[in-house]
Amino acid sequence: MTRASRTLAATVTLAVACMTLTGCFEEPSPHDAVRDFLVGWQSGDYDLAAGRTDGDLNTVRKALSDAKLELDAASFRFKITSVSMTGDESKAAFHAEVDLGENNPLWQYEGVLPLHLVDGLWKVRWSPSVLHPQLKEGQRFAVDTDPKPRQPVEDRAGDPLQTDTVLYVAGVYPARLGDQAEEVVARLSEVTGYAQDRLLSRIRSSPPDKFVPLVTFGRSRYQTMRPELDAISGIETQPQDQPVNPGAPKQVVGTVSALTPETEQKLGGPQRAGDSVGKSGLQQAYQDYLTGSTQTKVIILDLKTGKEVAKLKEWPGRQNVSVKTTIDSKIQAAAEQAVADTETSALVAVQGDTGEILAVGSKGMHQEKDALAGKFPAGTAFSIVAADALLKAKVSPKQRLACPQERTVGGARFVNTGQTTGTTGSATFQDHFAKGCVTALASLARRVTAADLVKSAEAFGVGKPWRLPLKSFSGSMPALSSDADKAKAIAGQNVEVSPLSMALVAAAVSSGTWRPPVLVTSPTSPGPAAEVVPVTQPDPVVVDAAVRTTLTAMMRAGAAGTPAQAGKGRVYGITATAGDQEDRPMTWFVGWQGDVAVAVLSRNYNAAAVAGSFFSAVRMPS
Known part of the structure; x- marks a missing residue:
């Protein structure tokens, strides 16, 4: 809850409290003085409160006002717990709740109001201990x-x-400001846009000899504002090293900025001046874990020495922790190198037997929005999933099929834009799978049911709501109500996928089990700043053993003789073509080497060549 909303809540409570305090005591008594004093203190009506004491009115008003500033309090709330009276003396006990703001817990304590009769009227016997039992003169x-x-x-x-x-x-040492604090914060507020009262409260509430951070700047903004800051006497600027400059994969790690007036007001959390705020990626999703919350103490200071004389309450704050990802920096470097010479490419690498994301490389594409969450036509890359259903339907990989330039299935027209193998039927299903012959693959639509295709898609994670702290896309396939729909699905023309979802498909074949993706191992879930709502992670799905054996052989044939098999060790996979929403040709490579599975999507570049460069750099055993 933000400071403003907490203050509003306190105001609403105050209205109820006032009615309660007023309604309980109808006759003149010590209760009237107790009620008026606490209601005046709570509501900021310090004249009302001071008038119910035997102290100097100006002194009491100032003490109450200063207490709010010294605690940087959003609100006070009080509840009378008991009132006793012995002759001309009385004593009231009360329970106090002080909202210190900044998402700190409420500070609660028990107080006592001594009262006595003055000219027939009950008055609170004034001393600093009225504010807190441990507070004394000169403190x-x-x-x-x-x-x-x-x-x-x-x-x-x-x-x-x-x-x-x-x-x-930029901040101050309160003791060095003297009586210039208001002037200093007025100028700083004008320069930076931070609320003047908030800056002043932070100064007034802090120990006088401790540096109080007020405003944080990045390098460029600081250089721009430095002359104006230097012109404000009493403002000091301290450089602080913070781990905020993202390394690869930069868009997955995310960016961080200094706290601004706008972000401070929006967050309303544990952040204070001097903190940094995640703006994107994991830095944003795990903001509250990375920053934790500030350790806070309510103390009493000696006015002359500025030294602490009592600690009234302490909150250790929530410990901040690092975010541990599954990224392998060496494999990430290989991914960056592999896409470096392309114009538009994305590469996602995952651990075959765990689903852990090892690398996200991109050039001309966004690592989160495209590589993880992009919605792209699957093209014949989806034939891996379709082959699962076809093989279960007893379609043999050795079955001979024609690969004409054009074919119509159920009224849907298919054009083979890749390498043709002739129309005589001399090539096999495995050959056409390896080469991505659209017309041959589409001709198998009548050999499988829509339900079987849907079942295979689900088994390979397509459309499953997995849990990932960043935006991601598991794929989608429409309802298949005709042979034309099934043919389009086998050819991947009505199926959308992301590079991440296809990397997991490759991992399922390589390991024998489809598993949901994993990017962060600790903390187990993102914070409230994440844009993604956590869902239950789907269960792993075992690939049929016989189907896996056949698919592995088919994908070995698919990679053989392609640029993907550029280095040492066996590579498994297929190269596929697809068109995006603007009908621009795109190529896929989906496959694996060793225990690293990849999906590469590239425009105007051979995706298999990118995969080959990647595998050569990684040098995984076959």
């Missing part, structure tokens, strides 16, 4: 905070996936 409240530095996003080996960069934190 004040303060809030001491200890923000934790941001933690890193890490690869699977525990190495950071970002480097340190310098952020600039």
